[in-house]
Amino acid sequence: xxxxxxxxxxxxxxxxxxxxxxxxxxxxxxxxxxxxxxxxxxxxxxxxxxxxxxxxxxxxxxxxxxxxxxxxxxxxxxxxxxxxxxxxxxxxxxxxxxxxxxxxxxxxxxxxxxxxxxxxxxxxxxxxxxxxxxxxxxxxxxxxxxxxxxxxxxxxxxxxxxxx
Numbered sequence: 001x002x003x004x005x006x007x008x009x010x011x012x013x014x015x016x017x018x019x020x021x022x023x024x025x026x027x028x029x030x031x032x033x034x035x036x037x038x039x040x041x042x043x044x045x046x047x048x049x050x051x052x053x054x055x056x057x058x059x060x061x062x063x064x065x066x067x068x069x070x071x072x073x074x075x076x077x078x079x080x081x082x083x084x085x086x087x088x089x090x091x092x093x094x095x096x097x098x099x100x101x102x103x104x105x106x107x108x109x110x111x112x113x114x115x116x117x118x119x120x121x122x123x124x125x126x127x128x129x130x131x132x133x134x135x136x137x138x139x140x141x142x143x144x145x146x147x148x149x150x151x152x153x154x155x156x157x158x159x160x161x162x163x164x
């Protein structure tokens with residue numbers, strides 16, 4: 001998979017204008033979140049573990065690096081961590097631009113300001129068959145989804161843009 005993306009978050013108080021541009025993922029639902037309270041970074045290859053006999057990165061394999069979910073970047077409705085797996089409310093295509101104004105909790109907004117927040121786009125096609133299946137076993141987040149659907153695909157640390 002040759003997925004890539006960019007993200008920006010512009011803050012005014014606790015209101016965030018979020019833009020995420022993604023290309024190269026499979027046509028399937030892709031959960032997206034602002035993670036915070038970790039180390040403010042994306043996991044590295046050595047954070048991967050064996051899943052169903054395959055070396056891969058699960059969501060929990062990266063938790064120390066990016067932390068728990070602070071905000072769910074859904075396309076509509078609730079954006080709290082409770083919507084983390086609201087699969088029908090996340091982008092359903094492999095190339096997209098997501099834009100939304102969201103009211104963050106004060107803690108998440110402060111983490112963004114302090115360079116301790118990360119945007120993670122989930123959903124990989126480990127075995128390159130253009131669908132989520134159980135090649136890696138079930139998700140470490142829910143038994144109702146395969147791990148491919150919840151594994152981190154693209155990750156980027158949010159850092160303050162330099163002042164001009």
